[in-house]
Amino acid sequence: MLAEKISFSRVEEDSLGQKTIMNNAYYGIHSLRAKENFTVSGYKLHPELIKALAIVKKAAALANMKAGTLEHSKALAIARAADEIINGKWHEYFIGEAIQGGAGTAINMNANEVIANRALEILGYKPGTYDKINPVDDVNYGQSTNDVIPTAIRIAAIRLLQRYVEANLLLARTLREKAEEYKDAIKLGRTHLQDAVPLKIGDELKAWAEAIQRDARRGEMAINLLAEVNLGGTAIGTGLNAHPHYREIVIEELRAASGIPQLRRAANLIDATQNLDVMVEVAGLLRAGAITLTKIANDLRLLASGPMAGLAEIELPPLAAGSSIMAGKVNPIIPEVVNQVCFKVFGNDLTINLAAAAGQLELNVMQPVLAFALFESLGMLSEAINSLALKAVKGMKFRLERCENYVNSALSLVTPLVPYIGYQAATRVAKQALASGKSIIDIVRELKLLPEEQARELLDSRHMLTN
Template identity: 50%
Template structure:
């Protein structure tokens, strides 16, 4: 008898279409959330806090809209709005316990929100958690909605909230690279193609190219964000708006804009807006493209700093930690390495998002949970990766100007500048001699009497080689 008394005190009984379950008495979540926890022990993580807030904002806007059209009593509307406002302020986040990867197209996440909001609203109205005769998770909190319009809309709002942080970091990176391009403008180094000496280039030009691609990535991501502003609220189950009042359908997005401060638009075709998740693919693709750009930059920095005595050694990366547990004094390019790994992860996430989007069938894509899990991860790891790239690497890079100069002057690659003056065949002959004997190109030309010293000084001006233009009056061929 005593055992039963303790159980009765600690649990409440809730029921759903599957049957009845004991739910912890103090829990704000309910039976459907509990079943999801039992069914989907996948990542061991919780859904993103911004996604929790986005769900609460949607539920708030829906309650306001249903109140406006006369379908929800004012006391219930106010209680739901207050509960949602508390959640957006950070309360009750610990009650969202479903795994971010789950079956059911996100129904478990939606019901977790419905149950938490309903039980908090019940408390606000003076009732006890679990008394759904006061506020019901489905009939009141989910009124006029479906998982199939709530979840994709919450995903879009969350991404719209996360992406500006990533963009701000990318803009910082752009400025840092641009500053380095100016700092290194007088550093002449050897350009390389296919890992072989090519022709001279200024280190500043290389960093200028890095800033240019980052700027392009910023614009690409900004453009992709526009597709996230188109939401399918009012679509309910499959885009036909079943169980949603006509006025609700017209008012929900404007009210959601008031709540969120975002410039959202309702999909022109709600069936299309419910069936297809191509917008998330577009955004993920833009993020992936940016990750590819950053990884290429990181690769270049690792190469240019390699050695430092037996490699290129053209630049120095700021030393951040010991590079070996066995080799004293070794320092590794750990920040570019972590940027590479962030990129690998984002590229893999993009493939997951692509396949999940492709796997949608008929009127719904059931795989939105994994799309959001991977998309949010990509955005946040990009943000954090760029932050450490800037502060722990880019800002502290220095150039080994003399080393760069020596490599240029002793490279056969400068022979390319001779082509307009002595022709390709003669230039190739000089290159072969230099490769065979190890003599500098300059000395070979003077020894063979191909050009005099005055001509040669102008032709082999390494800075001039980094800009277009030759003097027609000096052409010999």
């Protein structure tokens, strides 16, 4: 008796022909074609986008069930399969690249196929049994790539923005804690990289913290901007092929599935389907954050320069050997990597601007690269901010003796003398002190410009602090 032949593959068909798919694969013919067609970048879909796609599909299935357009058993199986993807399973079956043509159609079809085939298994059928649950007719019912992909991008971006906000709050808190540690210590301020008047170390750190706190608020603003979605608009925003009751309740289901209460339906779905100016605005908010980080990272590198021939006011935690030839050298590697992340964000901002500007008529087909750039910026920024907080700011120390020496030797200490002796006389004091190497108080005494006791009081650096 001949052994029964076991098939390890299945054949699927679309309008272009047939493809052979491994039997145990949850993806299908549309996913496989995307894998074959798009081979330009090597970038995988972001895990948060995969989860967001599953959130959209779950919400759509449950809304269709309540609208009476999808059988309960199918809808619940689709929702269960989507939940598994949301929880991190089956991501390996999303086989297309992140950057692709077609406005994300292949990404949407990949999600439809994975969810359909897993739902079939849940109901006791083999993958590919599409007469029971169909990727398009059931999983994609009442939807279009053109409302699924933009909605999923926004949900993924919001989830990443929540981490970005948390990272900024951590850095702001860490800076304030460090400010409290050095609240009474004094350092020399600088403008134009030249000596300026003194300030408290704590005040300088609190200024950085305030700037970072603004970036956290910008992150919250970006979340609110992205919370307006076009799900229910289908192909161009008119809602064609979506049941009216489905369109009424799908956003409510989306809020429940995503855990994002801010989600709301766009006031004009045609506008929301074709225009991506909100993405440009969000990218601008991230750019502002990256500029703040760049400035702080540059300040840290400058203040840590030395340790013998630079400013050397601060000592950053030593994390790695700084040179393969100069023994004992330690570099400010965390501020350096933060700078490089910010440079990447600036480049991604340009990508997002160009992609948003490339829309034509009723749709912008460049959303895959826009989403990739946005997700990359959010992920890298969040990690960079966490690293700056925990690996640099938290453990950094100020060299207080050096800070004090800078304050006491600065020519800018003549500034509080100006109201008493005039700007011209104060300038003469500074120039003579610089030329002779003598202290300012010595020059004031020699020129008999003020009583010594009054001069010493005015030149006490702590009397120069007004905060």
